[in-house]
Amino acid sequence: MALFNTTSWSLAFKLSLTITAVVTSVGFLIGILMVVQDWKRFQNDLAEKALLLSESISITAPKAMLRKDYWSLYLSLKNMASKGPGARSEHEITDAMILDAEGMVQAHLHPAEHPIGLLFSPRDEDDKALFREAMTVRTPTVLSSGDFSKDGFQEGVVPLFSDQKYLGVVRVRLSVASLFEKTMSTAVIVLLSILLFVIIGSLLGTIVSRRVVGSLTAITRGLEAVGRGEMTDFSPIPVKEGGEIGRLSVTFNQIMSELAEKKMLEEEIAMSEKLVALGRITAGVAHEVNNPLAGLLNCIDTLRKHPNDKVLIDRYLPVIDQGLHRIKDIVHNLLVGLKIEESVEMITTGQVEKLHDLVLAEIGEREIDIIWNNTTDRDLFIPGKTEQIICNLLKNAVEIVPENGIVRFNMHQRGTSLVIEVSDNGPGVATNIRNQMFDPFFTTKPNGTGLGLWVVYRLVQSMQGVIEVKSEAGKGTTFLIELPVIHRRAA
Amino acid sequence: MRLCILFLLFWITPIQAASADTPIRFGLTAVVITENLRFLDQWSQYLEHKIGRKVEFVQRRSYREVMDLLASGAIDFAWICGYPYIQAKDLDLLQLLTVPIYRGSPHYHSYIIVHESSPYKRFSDLKGRSFAFSDPDSNSGFLYPLALIAKRGETPENYFRQTFFTFNHAETVQAVAEQVADGGAVDSYIWEYIAVFRPQMTEKTRIIKKSPSFGFPPIVNRVGVDAGTVSQMRRTLEEMVDDVSGKQLLDSLKLDGFGSYADSLFNEIRALEHAVQKTNPRHSVVKTD
Numbered sequence: 152m153a154l155f156n157t158t159s160w161s162l163a164f165k166l167s168l169t170i171t172a173v174v175t176s177v178g179f180l181i182g183i184l185m186v187v188q189d190w191k192r193f194q195n196d197l198a199e200k201a202l203l204l205s206e207s208i209s210i211t212a213p214k215a216m217l218r219k220d221y222w223s224l225y226l227s228l229k230n231m232a233s234k235g236p237g238a239r240s241e242h243e244i245t246d247a248m249i250l251d252a253e254g255m256v257q258a259h260l261h262p263a264e265h266p267i268g269l270l271f272s273p274r275d276e277d278d279k280a281l282f283r284e285a286m287t288v289r290t291p292t293v294l295s296s297g298d299f300s301k302d303g304f305q306e307g308v309v310p311l312f313s314d315q316k317y318l319g320v321v322r323v324r325l326s327v328a329s330l331f332e333k334t335m336s337t338a339v340i341v342l343l344s345i346l347l348f349v350i351i352g353s354l355l356g357t358i359v360s361r362r363v364v365g366s367l368t369a370i371t372r373g374l375e376a377v378g379r380g381e382m383t384d385f386s387p388i389p390v391k392e393g394g395e396i397g398r399l400s401v402t403f404n405q406i407m408s409e410l411a412e413k414k415m416l417e418e419e420i421a422m423s424e425k426l427v428a429l430g431r432i433t434a435g436v437a438h439e440v441n442n443p444l445a446g447l448l449n450c451i452d453t454l455r456k457h458p459n460d461k462v463l464i465d466r467y468l469p470v471i472d473q474g475l476h477r478i479k480d481i482v483h484n485l486l487v488g489l490k491i492e493e494s495v496e497m498i499t500t501g502q503v504e505k506l507h508d509l510v511l512a513e514i515g516e517r518e519i520d521i522i523w524n525n526t527t528d529r530d531l532f533i534p535g536k537t538e539q540i541i542c543n544l545l546k547n548a549v550e551i552v553p554e555n556g557i558v559r560f561n562m563h564q565r566g567t568s569l570v571i572e573v574s575d576n577g578p579g580v581a582t583n584i585r586n587q588m589f590d591p592f593f594t595t596k597p598n599g600t601g602l603g604l605w606v607v608y609r610l611v612q613s614m615q616g617v618i619e620v621k622s623e624a625g626k627g628t629t630f631l632i633e634l635p636v637i638h639r640r641a642a
Numbered sequence: 643m644r645l646c647i648l649f650l651l652f653w654i655t656p657i658q659a660a661s662a663d664t665p666i667r668f669g670l671t672a673v674v675i676t677e678n679l680r681f682l683d684q685w686s687q688y689l690e691h692k693i694g695r696k697v698e699f700v701q702r703r704s705y706r707e708v709m710d711l712l713a714s715g716a717i718d719f720a721w722i723c724g725y726p727y728i729q730a731k732d733l734d735l736l737q738l739l740t741v742p743i744y745r746g747s748p749h750y751h752s753y754i755i756v757h758e759s760s761p762y763k764r765f766s767d768l769k770g771r772s773f774a775f776s777d778p779d780s781n782s783g784f785l786y787p788l789a790l791i792a793k794r795g796e797t798p799e800n801y802f803r804q805t806f807f808t809f810n811h812a813e814t815v816q817a818v819a820e821q822v823a824d825g826g827a828v829d830s831y832i833w834e835y836i837a838v839f840r841p842q843m844t845e846k847t848r849i850i851k852k853s854p855s856f857g858f859p860p861i862v863n864r865v866g867v868d869a870g871t872v873s874q875m876r877r878t879l880e881e882m883v884d885d886v887s888g889k890q891l892l893d894s895l896k897l898d899g900f901g902s903y904a905d906s907l908f909n910e911i912r913a914l915e916h917a918v919q920k921t922n923p924r925h926s927v928v929k930t931d
Contacts, residue, residue: 221806222774222813225822263757263821267772268804 163357163364170356171349178345186338193330194305198293201307204231204244205323206291212249212321213313216257221267224249224258231323232260245304246324252317254286281306285322296327303327366396370403377410428590432485435592439481439600443474450474484602485591496536500569501529503541503562510545510558518555526563530640533569536610537634543603544573544630550596551577551628567637574629580622588620607632665696666871669708669720671859672777672810674895675835681894688887692878693871704809705779712736718867719875723859724911725781731905736862738905740876743898744831748858748907751830752782754790754851755818762825765790765851771824772804774817780829781911783811786853787827789914792921812836819846831858835896856914857907861900876902 160168208227215223232244247260250271259265265272273279281294285308296303304324311318369388387404390397450467457463507523514521541560548558552575561572580588587593589608594601607630611618616634668686682699689697700717702708705726711717713735720736730736741748756762762771765787775798776783784807791801798805806823808814811832818826830852837844861879863872882888883899892899 219804219806221772221804222808222817222822225817225820226813229820258822266824267822 166360167356171353174352182341198305201305205307205309209309243326245326251319447474500527500531520557522559548575571632576627579624665698667717669717726779739861740900749855752786752853755847768825773802774823774826782829
């Protein structure tokens, strides 16, 4: 069915089809006009000839009729009808007769069927009507069959007078058969030439439309490549012609090369941004690890100088322990979400409730409202890491809100997804740092490590979840997290 | 009229006799196929060679025209039908010169012919049909069928639906062959001649009646042609059979030769004319040209 759906046809095909259709219809129109004109001209010539032949007979006929010289009358018809060796056989006399005023046959080209001295007997009804008409004719007239057929004819009818007395009529009928054949052969020639023109026209049409549409097709392919995001491997469209198509090609090539350049620039920027991020991570790690390391090295140095000083040992060992734990935490948080850190520990949604108490403890004396809303069933299994995501977000929210601030926690189930929403009415995230907020070691807090949101980001990512951040300066921030993690209930 | 003709005869004859350059004019009628011009050239050359004077053949459409030429002295000799011969003989306009011998005798017949596919078997079947006569002055082509009708006490106008003259035996055969006429009367010699040279035409006709024999259309000379020329012509024609080229010409004519016969050879035609005139004295006023 797609074959008949014209909208799916290619432009090249449609264009060549249109050209072919135009060539064909014009050809046919001209051909038909030619054939019709030819036929009409032939008919007119034939009518004239028929009349001329009848008139030639009518010159001598009256005298012979008065003398009852039937033989001369017959011979005059016969001689007229007989074709000499040099005669042009363009017409054929099918019937010729001389009738008297009563319609009696005086001479007939076919005397066996129409004996002299008897009333003319028409072949059929049409012939009868013609006979009646011929008998009423008083001036030379042409009667014709009119229709376009092999059996058509033109009949010259000339009345005979002698001294103004009506004697009868001469009828000479010429067959159009040979003209019909001639017209038909003309028609065949015209049809064949039209066919030839159609073939040539279609070929030319195809070539022209391919030339025109070739450039358009290349542009279309280029645009499709843009749609797929492949711009760099685009090869320019060859510009074969001037005009609109040529200009379009040139413009398209320009746009494409500019797009490719832009894409390359973007890729370069992305690459340099990556390098910047990497640098920041490296610097962060170096800084965070280096800070405790200096103290640790001092402690170890001091202890080495006073190996037996118990007071020093008791004072410095906890410091070393604390410093090493800090380094461990940093490394642990950096590795969060990576395969090596992945655990299959599961908790139930009910276990999230204990975080409520934890946050309340964190708030302590501050005037902050926690609006807690957990609508999930309490027996759904979720990964244990979900706790850390919620905890980090709540911690951030509590830290950022001013006095009398509000922190909302909302958790519900949507199909197999767990939806977590943590919002605050704090100052919001400045637009210039929004794309950095999930970077490791990026922090706006004086004592922050800059790893909280990084950990959230990595964990959500490891669970194939989605994070959405809505933030408005002065109004607050909302983190919306959807995790496709609900697969079964606790037994 | 007669005086006029006599005057003409006296006036023309001395000139003709005096001048050997004056051609001998020979009239031909439909009793012989006159279409073969090459044959007529050969024959006139033959006669010229034998007689030593130029011989010209003169052709006219009807017997009557030839008879008029003969009467007016415009021609000296003529090959005419037996019927005009007996008519003119009575007026002392001409003399019997010699008679062709056809199939061993100076006789021929009249054939009543119909189309080969027609149902007509006898002459009476043609009553109410169309009929083609050859020439109003022809014995075989007109007088004989006229006599047949006269015997029944009728006239051609009543007996046949339509009649017409073709003025030519060959065309009468054509008229019947092409069914322009249902029947026709022709000279047997001409019919047989056509049967040899154009058999496709005679094949389309059928003879339903053959007349008794009549004297063959004779060659006559005008009264007043000098005796020398007359006897020379008679001798030349009658001696054609004796030399090769003469024989060839006779073969072309399908004749055995020429011979001298008494005027009584045409008595049968005279009897026919007599019979017709008795029944229908008006027949001789049949309109022709």
